[in-house]
Amino acid sequence: MIFEDFSSAWSVMIWSTFALAVVLGAVVNKTNFCTMGAVSDWVNIGDKGRIRAWFFAIAVALLGVTLLESQGLVDPDNAFPPYRSGNLIWAENILGGFLFGIGMTFGSGCGNKTFIRIGGGNIKSIMVFLIIGIIAYFMINPLPGSDQTLMSLLFLDWIRPLSVTLDAGKQDIGTLLAGAENAATGRLWAGLILTLLLLIFVFKSGDFRSSFDNVLGGLVVGLVVIGAWYVTSTIQLGYESDFDGEVSVSLREYLDPTTSQWDMSEAVHENWDSAKPDMNSGSPQSLTFINPAGQTLGYAASGFDRVRLTFGVALVLGVILGSFLWSLATKSFRIEWFASVGDFFNHLVGGILMGFGGVLAMGCTIGQGITGVSTLAVGSILSLISIIFGSALTMKIQYYKLVYEDEASFFGALASSLVDMKLLPSKMRKLEKV
Secondary structure (H helix, E strand, O other): OEEOOHHHHHHHHHHHHHHHHHHHHHHHHHHOOOHHHHHHHHHHHOOOHHHHHHHHHHHHHHHHHHHHHHOOOOOHHHOOOOOOOOEEOHHHHHHHHHHHHHHHHHOOOOHHHHHHHHHOOEHHHHHHHHHHHHHHHHHHOOOOOOOOOHHHHHHHHHHHHHOEEOOOOOOEHHHHHHOHHHHHHHHHHHHHHHHHHHHHHHHOOHHHHOOHHHHHHHHHHHHHHHHHHHHHHHOEEEEEEOOOEEEEEEHHHHHOOOOOOOOOOHHHHOOOOOOOOOHHHHOOOOOOOHHHHHHHHHHHHOOOOHHHOOHHHHHHHHHHHHHHHHHHHOOOOOOEOOOOHHHHHHHHHHHHHHHHHHHHOOOOOOHHHHHHHHHOEHHHHHHHHHHHHHHHHHHHHHHHHHHHHHHOOHHHHHHHHHHHOOOOOHHHOOOOOO
16 A cells, blocks of 8 residues: 555554454454453363464464465564564563563453453553553653663663574574575464464364354454554555656655655645654554553643554554444443452552563563464564463462462462462472362
């Protein structure tokens, strides 16, 4: 899609993203697609229906990105965030994912579910959103009166040195297996094989195949991920060059003065403020909800400055609206407040952990668990595993504490939970299995 001016190109990207997000919000509300709920069903009652729906979304997104990238129609190599970076921040992926998994358990859902619940009238989720947004914003933006971010103050000096620079230059499975020279072929085959394995796992369950909501939820979430990748990868600006005739550049190239050949004349910015959005806002990207929470608060704090209206803001607002419209249509909209002081503190802790963890891990259950995995990035897979582990372990500990009440210490519940998960020998069990 080639446009003659930046304003038109940017508007199409924002409105396309918003439309996709409205569909996502409505369908996720309707089908109760929930990654935290998926882990809860699996851990507490052994039901893998929603886990399969989550993995179906991964399979759909992975297949779409694999095929479209092979045709040059999506560009994960230049994505924001940089999923395929040659610098594997494995410690951040693991720690951030683990913290996020704990946080989404305390906060009654991941980032996406938080916005779905806001659309359905849940006031508790507004608080969670604000906490996530503030922490996510200041994890990557300087604190007031300072040149330091939360990331640089709390994490950067000790955790970034643990990262590994990969000789292959990229961290996706295709490049690591086939080498940089054969990366395209490696990605195609790795993507197709992994998709097949996921689909076999998902559809071998008769219960899943007969669940319309689980199938629909996974399918639509995966398709929206593909749609966002396509929109942000293919919108370009075209102009006449004195030397090469008709030329087109991506929004990222236009926003980055070090790579762009675009003529920065006033005509380009017709109907647009003189300032430009951040370069990363024009990068190929897809669904993720932690950094967009911070972007949305930044957009509001700026007085709704048009330049701050990014892909992430459109995504957040669209999901909330889609969920709200579905709630109205089905008469399920209802105001929900904190049930107790303990409930308030659980959501407070959940929001804090999701804010820190989501930025550290470079995404959430959707941002890394589906969008990131669709790029075959090793860091995304590490984040996904860590999120599931953090959430599952927290649920098991909570369950032991609930059953044994004052009889169970935290460490007793932790040891017994790790034994249940086959991560400690059975002789270290402190509490009888429940």
